[in-house]
Amino acid sequence: MDSATSDQTSKPGQHLAPTITRSVKVLVVGAFGVGKTTLIGAVSEIEPLRTEEMITTASVGVDPVDGLQGKTTTTVAMDFGRVTLSPEMALYLFGTPGQRRFWDLWSGLADGAVGALVMIDTRHLEDSFEVLDQLELRTKTPFAVVVNQFPDAPKYPAERLRAALDLLPQTPIVVCDARDRTSAVNALITLVEHALTFPMFQKVLA
Amino acid sequence: MTEEYRDHPVRSYVLTSGRAHPTRNTLRPETLLVAVDGRAVPATLSRPQRELLRLCRGTLALAEAAAYLAMPVSLVAVMVSDLVDTGHLTIRSNHQAHVLPPRDVLEKVLDGLRNL
Numbered sequence: 001m002d003s004a005t006s007d008q009t010s011k012p013g014q015h016l017a018p019t020i021t022r023s024v025k026v027l028v029v030g031a032f033g034v035g036k037t038t039l040i041g042a043v044s045e046i047e048p049l050r051t052e053e054m055i056t057t058a059s060v061g062v063d064p065v066d067g068l069q070g071k072t073t074t075t076v077a078m079d080f081g082r083v084t085l086s087p088e089m090a091l092y093l094f095g096t097p098g099q100r101r102f103w104d105l106w107s108g109l110a111d112g113a114v115g116a117l118v119m120i121d122t123r124h125l126e127d128s129f130e131v132l133d134q135l136e137l138r139t140k141t142p143f144a145v146v147v148n149q150f151p152d153a154p155k156y157p158a159e160r161l162r163a164a165l166d167l168l169p170q171t172p173i174v175v176c177d178a179r180d181r182t183s184a185v186n187a188l189i190t191l192v193e194h195a196l197t198f199p200m201f202q203k204v205l206a
Numbered sequence: 207m208t209e210e211y212r213d214h215p216v217r218s219y220v221l222t223s224g225r226a227h228p229t230r231n232t233l234r235p236e237t238l239l240v241a242v243d244g245r246a247v248p249a250t251l252s253r254p255q256r257e258l259l260r261l262c263r264g265t266l267a268l269a270e271a272a273a274y275l276a277m278p279v280s281l282v283a284v285m286v287s288d289l290v291d292t293g294h295l296t297i298r299s300n301h302q303a304h305v306l307p308p309r310d311v312l313e314k315v316l317d318g319l320r321n322l
């Protein structure tokens with residue numbers, strides 16, 4: 001029972017250091033294929049992990065067609081990673097589905113987050129509208145917009161993106177190569193700096 | 207109890223006696239878990255519960271435990287909650303619901319990121 005070698009699910013190095021007593025999280029939000037898992041993988045000290053929740057199609061908002069009988073279940077996946085920030089603290093990066101309503105599949109996912117990185121692809125700006133609307137309207141979570149600079153994506157000046165996405169003047173826009181660790185960490189730094197200016201946490205408002 | 211073990215798919219929530227919600231609501235995907243040292247693992251625990259305790263010999267977040275068990279976080283949260291109630295598992299990090307982390311925590315996050 002104490003044989004470590006028979007413990008196939010427990011890979012070396014997967015545990016946090018025993019001194020870690022606090023975890024914080026950042027949500028990495030964006031449409032499918034925008035590079036959420038790439039960015040998480042660039043920062044994470046473990047291979048990104050995936051966890052899935054089951055839902056019924058009734059809750060997906062998809063109209064059943066062709067006389068579909070009964071409930072059909074499907075899964076919504078979330079990829080995530082982690083990075084140790086100090087001997088006491090670990091940061092988790094949760095790559096959450098674009099639609100805000102799916103976040104509720106993971107109880108408490110949006111509660112207490114440092115903030116959210118909203119990843120966008122300038123070839124598909126319209127994919128990010130729903131995410132941005134819902135972050136602005138339904139949460140108090142600070143967020144920064146991360147432009148994942150795909151090689152063939154058009155490059156727009158930040159102010160044109162701000163106008164196109166109807167962002168507040170103070171919302172940071174970071175251009176990033178999600179594959180590059182320094183670039184991804186820089187996006188996180190920008191987010192936390194922004195969160196530190198956020199009135200919500202300086203004085204708790206309703 | 208003497209019935210031979212057969213590996214067949216079961217509805218996941220059989221493992222939680224049909225419960226979809228944990229006995230506590232402070233569990234978040236990033237909540238840190240660690241097994242209580244030296245507690246004997248009772249034979250009455252289910253196999254997934256024993257696997258969960260084994261995984262938590264070192265500190266792990268709830269989401270990590272769920273990913274390694276290939277089970278939904280919501281389901282593992284119920285198992286975790288039960289094992290905390292029975293004294294086999296402890297929660298290492300506490301979270302306040304609905305609020306951002308305090309300023310000193312954000313500053314530590316920033317320091318940590320700058321040192322990566």
